[in-house]
Amino acid sequence: MAQHILEVLVENSPGVLARVAGLFSRRAYNIERLSVGPTTDPSISQMDIVVNLEGHALEQVIAQLDKLINVISIKEIIPNKTAPAVHDTQPDYQN
Amino acid sequence: MSQMNGASSLVASLEAAGVDVMFGIPGGAILPAYDPIFSSSIRHILVRHEQGAGHAATGYAQVTGRVGVCIATSGPGATNLVTPLADAAMDSVPVVAITGQVPSVAIGTDAFQEADIRGITMPFAKHNYLITNPADIPRAIAEAFYIASTGRPGPVLVDIAKDALQAMTDFKYPTSVNLAGYKPKSIPDNQSILDAAALITQSSKPVFYVGGGVIKANASRELLELAQLLGAPVVTTLMARGAFPDSHPLHLGMPGMHGTVAAVTALQKADLLITLGARFDDRVTGKLSTFAVNAKVLHADIDPAEIGKNRFADVAVLGDLKNTISALIPALKSALAKNQPDLTPWLNQMNSLQAAYPLGYDKPNDGTLSPQYVIERLGKISGPEAIFAAGVGQHQMWASQFVSYENPRTWLNSGGLGTMGYAVPAAMGAKVGAPDTTVWAIDGDGCFQMTNQELTTCALNNIPIKVAIINNESLGMVRQWQTMFYEGRYSNTNLESKRVPNFPMLAEAMGCVGLSCEREEDVDATIEKAMGINDQPVVIDFRVHRDAMVWPMVAAGTSNDDIMIARETTPDWDSQEL
Structure with missing residues (x-):
């Protein structure tokens, strides 16, 4: 199974790592690797989450992650490609 | 903007959020809040157990459509709210819970009546807050009510440290809430509505699979119009009872583990499930791999994570169901004008099943009460x-x-x-x-x-x-x-x-x-x-008689095809043309 990297922008607030880690654990998904770091905006952190998931399971994990209020956006980095494109969950401001 | 302590700011925020009643019990950590509650316009109902406060808030919310509010102290007061908040999460009920927390300097020290209620409720609460700065109280309350009541409703907990309730602060209730990571989609995409209408007109055996989302969205009237427009049978899940009148001739009853034969079979034999605010729960689907195997799925919901969670959706419509159904009605009208499928044979089959296997029961033969x-x-x-x-x-x-x-x-x-x-x-x-x-x-x-x-x-x-x-x-x-x-x-x-x-x-x-x-x-x-x-x-x-049993029944983990109408008795499928 191919590894996928999720680039997750989150609010830099207490407990946000627990929210993300807890979601993976209770929905029975594994995290292969996780790193958290600052962005140029001090109120926003970036989590890079490597998962061994694809297809339906990957879509579900992205959809569930996106439900966390502190998660601002999720970009999926496709393996062997450089351009992040699909599953950009930047909020749709039309609605 | 006015100066007051955090407790008064909390109560003023609840008043600003439109709260008219809350259910709760005071205790040490939340005590500062109970002083301004004493003189507030909000009716506080003193319950006898915090679990009662939580379920009462849920009952209030389910009947009124407004956010239900419960309030408790730290530690055991807060943990007693866990069951009703988990309950509200599973049934998508808008509830805001306010809990007192030990003073911020004591957090993490195993202080008297300390429990990490934010951590405890994290797995199921739609969101939660731990407030240690009194200036954050109005914003947290405004966000909590917004999050609880919009999108897919759910419980939000606001845990407030005692010293934040006691310290002086400026009160200013936010006029609007803007959360970068929370933008529920309420208007469905036009293309998805057109796709949905097209899918419906290709079906000769459609069924409306109606879930609790229709009630949450106050979309019963729209559902009635849509169902009558298409003339397809309707089933209402346990959470959707009342969303469509039981007396309506298109209504086949409740599907699922204890559903009617007609409702269970309609889902099972359909070629299209018009799924409205339902989530393919295991109590409805039975063994998932055998559920409605020949059906395409139209899935309309406000929660994107429900789409494809348990069952692949051929067409998904994301949005508030009132908006979705309102948009679907004219789209379906024009689609039906071009292509009107004949649903009569399908309806006749379902009506004959309904007539052959109505809900019923045998009265006990020993004269005891049924x-x-x-x-x-x-x-x-x-x-x-x-x-x-x-x-x-x-x-x-x-x-x-x-x-x-x-x-x-x-x-x-x-x-x-x-x-x-x-x-x-x-x-x-x-x-x-x-x-x-x-x-x-x-x-x-x-x-x-x-x-x-x-x-x-x-x-x-x-x-x-x-x-x-x-x-x-x-x-x-x-x-x-x-x-x-x-x-x-x-x-x-x-x-x-x-x-x-x-x-x-x-x-x-x-x-x-x-x-x-x-x-x-x-x-x-x-x-x-x-x-x-x-x-x-x-x-x-x-x-009442003690041995009465609930029928029909689809045993847990088995297929809906194996529905029993009484012990070891299945419907006489050979006599039915399906």
Whole structure:
């Protein structure tokens, strides 16, 4: 199974790592690797989450992650490609 | 902007959020908040257990469509809210819980009555907050109400450290809420509506699979118009009872583990599931790999994570269901004008199944009282405007099956979490939200013994609910499973509740009227007597036959194709053309 990297922008607030880690654990998904770091905006952190998931399971994990209020956006980095494109969950401001 | 302490800022924020009632119990950490509550316009109902506060907030929310509010202190006060908040999460009910926390300097020290309630509720709360700075209180309250009530509703907890309640702060309630990571989509994409309409016109065996989302979205009227436009059969899940009138000829009843043969079979044999605010719960689908194998799926929901979670959706429509159905009606009209499928053979099949396998029950042949009969009479005598809250178990299924629901928000139950003890406090909250409506709790003798202390709250606060205990002196649904799957070895399901407690005396002790009934000929008169008492809560101990079972049944983990209409009896499929 191919590894996928999720680039997750989150609010830099207490407990946000627990929210993300807890979601993976209770929905029975594994995290292969996780790193958290600052962005140029001090109120926003970036989590890079490597998962061994694809297809339906990957879509579900992205959809569930996106439900966390502190998660601002999720970009999926496709393996062997450089351009992040699909599953950009930047909020749709039309609605 | 005005200067006040955090506690006053909290209460002013709750008032600004439009709260008119909250259910709770004070304690050390939340005590500062109870001082401004004392002089607030908000009605505070002092419950007897925090679980009661949580379910009451849920019942209030389910009946009114507004956010229900409960409040408790730190530690055990907060942990007692865990069950009702998990319950509200599973059934998508908008609830805001306020809890006191130990002072911020004591957090993490195992202080007296300290519990990490934010951490504890993190797995199921829609969101939660730990506030240690009083300046953050108004924003947290505004966000909590916004998050709880928009998108897919759910519970939000705001935990506030005691020192934040005591410190002085400026109060300014936000005029708007803007959360970068939370933008629920309420208007569906036009293309998805067109795709949905096209998919529907390609179907000759469609069925409306209606879930609780239709009630949450206040979309019953729109659903009625859509269903009549297409003329397809409708099934309403346990959470959707009342979303579509039971008396409507297109209604086949409830699907699922204890659904009607017609409703279960309609889903099973359909070529299209028009899924509206439902989530393919295992109690509806049975063994998922055998569920509706020939059906395409149109899935309309406000929660993107429900799309494809359990079942692939051929067409997904994301948005508020009221908007979705309103947009679908004209789109379907124009699609049907070009291509009108003939649904008559399909409808005839379903109607013949409905006629062949209506819901029914056998009365006990030893002259004892039939629980289904009692519940049927409760529904008939109370009328279609009455509100019913049920606990969890056999009586819940019978209350769903044998009361006819004509209106949304008249049927309350713990569908997802299956919380025994839900009925009495939920009925209390419902009655507070709808004081001029008859509110019945249909409860089991097991459930009733978990939360009946709130009858004291009802008696003292002029909340005259009516409680029908379906007393089969057993944990009845567990006993039914023991009958079916454990060779009748009734391990620990005998409650002996016809001996102890004496329910009418217990009711009288709590300031209610206590009645008892064990003969069929007394049922109507007893219910009518209860209907005539509106200045006190009433409890009726209906002493019923203990071996009555809930039918039909799809055993857990089996296929809906193997539905049983009685023990080891399946429908005569050969006589049906499907």
